[in-house]
Amino acid sequence: xxxxxxxxxxxxxxxxxxxxxxxxxxxxxxxxxxxxxxxxxxxxxxxxxxxxxxxxxxxxxxxxxxxxxxxxxxxxxxxxxxxxxxxxxxxxxxxxxxxxxxxxxxxxxxxxxxxxxxxxxxxxxxxxxxxxxxxxxxxxxxxxxxxxxxxxxxxxxxxxxxxxxxxxxxxxxxxxxxxxxxxxxxxxxxxxxxxxxxxxxxxxxxxxxxxxxxxxxxxxxxxx
Numbered sequence: 585x586x587x588x589x590x591x592x593x594x595x596x597x598x599x600x601x602x603x604x605x606x607x608x609x610x611x612x613x614x615x616x617x618x619x620x621x622x623x624x625x626x627x628x629x630x631x632x633x634x635x636x637x638x639x640x641x642x643x644x645x646x647x648x649x650x651x652x653x654x655x656x657x658x659x660x661x662x663x664x665x666x667x668x669x670x671x672x673x674x675x676x677x678x679x680x681x682x683x684x685x686x687x688x689x690x691x692x693x694x695x696x697x698x699x700x701x702x703x704x705x706x707x708x709x710x711x712x713x714x715x716x717x718x719x720x721x722x723x724x725x726x727x728x729x730x731x732x733x734x735x736x737x738x739x740x741x742x743x744x745x746x747x748x749x750x751x752x753x754x755x756x757x758x759x760x761x762x763x764x765x766x767x768x769x770x771x772x773x774x775x776x777x778x779x780x781x782x783x784x785x786x787x788x789x790x791x792x793x794x795x796x797x798x799x800x801x802x803x804x805x806x807x808x
Contacts, residue, residue, distance in 0.1 A: 595719045596664075599687045603661045606690050610654040617643040617650070660686045667714035675717060677708045677801075678742055681751060684721050685740060692725070696734025699725070701741075708744040710801060716786045717801075723779035724753055724790060724797045731769040733757065738796070749801045756795075767792045 624639045660683045667673075667680075685699050692699050710717070728738050732755055741752045755762050763769075770776050770792050779790050789800040 592715050592719055595715070595722055598691065599664060599684075599722070600661070602690045603657055603664075603687055607654060607657055610650045610657065613650045614647055614654075617646045656686070664718070667718060670714075672711060672713055675710050675712055675714045677710055677717075677744065677749060677751075680714065680718060681721060681740055681742060684718050684725075688722060688725055692729055692738070695729040695732075696736070697729055697732055698735075698737045700737060700739045702739050703741050708742070708749055710749070712801075713786050716782055717788070719782040720779055720786070720788050720790070720799060721751065723775045723782060724751075724799055727770045727773050727775035727779060728753060728755055728796060730773050730775060731766055732762075733760070735759070736762075744801075751799045751801070753797045753799075754795050762795060764794055766794055766796075770797065 620643045621640055624636065624643075663679075663683050664687060667675075682701050685701050689699055725738065728736075732738070736755055736757045739754045739756065741754070743750050743752070755766070776790075776792070782788075783790050783799070787802050789802060791798045791800065
């Protein structure tokens with residue numbers, strides 16, 4: 585197995601494990617809420633319909649919320665799995681970034697970091713290796729996870745034209761400025777090394793600055 589194949593496999597392992605763990609949480613909350621509803625039905629006299637409705641309202645709302653969360657999670661995971669369908673394909677960059685953000689939220693939370701996607705750009709497509717592009721995005725995120733203090737926020741934005749696009753990962757913190765040492769800390773990490781190697785395979789140029797990371801996607805075969 586080549587190093588790039590290993591990076592791709594590692595990405596699938598990390599994101600799949602994270603998503604399935606989250607889905608287990610969804611099912612556990614639904615199970616707990618359903619059990620609570622059973623207890624309420626058992627202990628509340630059936631003739632007291634108004635009290636029954638009040639007591640069941642919260643667990644029913646929780647179940648609805650968790651079902652929606654589970655559907656969204658499975659949809660993201662399904663889209664991620666289908667990114668392996670072709671070696672190169674026409675990729676909706678905004679959709680891919682949003683999906684990766686959703687699948688990476690738990691991994692970010694494990695380090696005390698939150699993720700957000702901001703701004704709606706005109707639809708941008710790239711003819712590229714979708715898995716390799718996601719690897720670049722993930723290792724860019726991971727390089728920041730390892731370098732930022734808890735309660736930091738990473739905001740991803742997308743700018744693009746038919747010849748050049750960029751994904752910007754900007755770090756912020758509610759109580760303190762981002763350290764001027766951020767570029768040095770990022771560049772010393774293994775995730776940054778993995779990002780550079782993954783980017784070389786599909787002509788992605790990563791740059792680091794005092795607020796985060798920018799991925800320049802310089803594809804001559806970009807399409808809008």
